[in-house]
Structures are given as structure tokens and as C-alpha cells.
Amino acid sequence: MSISAPHRSIATAVALWGAMVVSAHAEPVPDVTFPSIDGGEIATKDWRxxxxxxxxxxxxxxxxxQLEDMQALHEELGPKGLIVLAVxxxxxxxELEDAATVKEYCSLEYGVTLPMTDIVSVAKGDxxxxxxxLKASEGFxxxxxxxxxxxxxxxxVVETYSSVTAPDAQALRRDIDAAF
Structure with missing residues (x-):
């Protein structure tokens, strides 16, 4: 079955409008900083x-x-430009009681050397x-x-993933490769 010319035009217009809506919705990461677990700051402007x-x-x-898989991604793709950030x-x-304890535990238990922030709130409180x-722009x-x-x-933002998506999942890895 073929689509008539008027219907093709409508379908094209709807597709273009949808693409414009997606483009208009996407906001790049704002310039903010995280306190680093090592002291100092981790600036999102350095992610550009x-x-x-x-x-x-x-x-x-x-x-x-999953910290082990995150570390493996950091080691494999970090030299190519991927930044893996643990928050x-x-x-x-x-979470453990303070950043020093978190850093020591993650290093000893999982071999973590990838960048980590200090303990921050991601969903509740401040x-x-x-x-x-992320909440304002993506509803995440x-x-x-x-x-x-x-x-x-x-x-x-390319995509968001729940806890059950491991850092080495095929879909996530495919998305990472396409994000370069």
C-alpha cells in the first residue's frame, strides 16, 4: 500500500515538528560544580x-x-574521552557516614579510581x-x-537508566559509543 502525496506531506510535517520539539526540549548541561571526594571541585563545564x-x-x-563495571568503563573508554562520574x-x-570512608571503601572493595563527588543529595532534601x-529539563x-x-x-542527555541496567549492558554500551 502506498501513501498518497497529501498524506506523505502530513507525515513529513508531523515528523519534522516532532524533531523540532525534541530539539527545543534538549538543554545542555548547565555550568555547575560538584564537590570532589578528593577535595576541590568537579566542573560540568570541563565535560564539554x-x-x-x-x-x-x-x-x-x-x-x-556495579562500581567494578563503572571502573572498567573508566579504564577502557576514559583514554578515548568518556568521563564516568560516581555521585x-x-x-x-x-551510604557510609562520610566521604573519606566512602573513598577508602570503594577503593579497597571495588578498585575505584574513577572520579567521585563528595556525598550529595540527588533526589531528596537539598x-x-x-x-x-535533570528534574526540570528531563523530568528525571x-x-x-x-x-x-x-x-x-x-x-x-542521551538517555537515563535504572539500577537494573548494568554499566556493561549492551544497550548502554551502544548508547555510549554513539555519544562520542
Whole structure:
């Protein structure tokens, strides 16, 4: 069955309008900073030109084994430009008492050397500005630990993923490769 010319024009117009709506909705990551677990700051402006995987983590969560997969991504794709950022949070009552303890635990237990922020709020209370932006621009709020946000090299959100999507999942890996 073929589509008549008037219907093709309508279908094309709808497709173009949909693309414009998506483009108008996408807002690049704002210039904000995270406190680094090592002291100093991690600035989102330094992400420009790099794909970034941001993961809210918690040391005592059942998904904490994903830190090993995050570290593997960091080691494999970090030299190519991927930034993997762990954002420890106690919003779901599964993080250790302070940043020094978190850093030591993640290093000893999972071999983590990838960038980590200090403990911040991602979903409750005084939410970090990055996560405020995600809620306002994407409607995204982590519902648990190890929710993931993939940002492309242009600073736009590619996709968000729940805890059950492991950092080495095929779909996530495909999206990461396309985000460069």
C-alpha cells in the first residue's frame, strides 16, 4: 500500500515538528560544580566535548558491585574521552557516614579510581543543582541508587537508566559509543 502525496506531506510535517520539539526540549548541561571526594571541585563545564556517564551510588547498596563495571568503563573508554562520574548519595540510606570512608571503601572493595563527588543529595532534601536541572529539563529523578544518566559530547542527555541496567549492558554500551 502506498501513501498518497497529501498524506506523505502530513507525515513529513508531523515528523519534522516532532524533531523540532525534541530539539527545543534538549538543554545542555548547565555550568555547575560538584564537590570532589578528593577535595576541590568537579566542573560540568570541563565535560564539554566528552560523553559523560553520571551514576548516583551508595556503598552499601545491593547494586554496589556495579562500581567494578563503572571502573572498567573508566579504564577502557576514559583514554578515548568518556568521563564516568560516581555521585555518592545517602538519599536512600545506604551510604557510609562520610566521604573519606566512602573513598577508602570503594577503593579497597571495588578498585575505584574513577572520579567521585563528595556525598550529595540527588533526589531528596537539598538536591544538588545538576539533579535539579535533570528534574526540570528531563523530568528525571533517581528512584534508587545506581540510576544512570548518559550525556553526549554536546552536553545533552542521551538517555537515563535504572539500577537494573548494568554499566556493561549492551544497550548502554551502544548508547555510549554513539555519544562520542
Amino acid at each position: 566535548g566528552h560523553p559523560v556517564l553520571v551514576v548516583n551510588t551508595a556503598s552499601l547498596c545491593g547494586f554496589a558491585g 555518592p548519595s545517602n538519599d536512600f540510606n545506604q 538536591v544538588h543543582p545538576f539533579y535539579q536541572w 529523578v533517581p528512584k534508587w541508587n545506581f540510576y544512570k544518566v548518559l550525556i553526549d559530547a554536546n552536553g545533552e
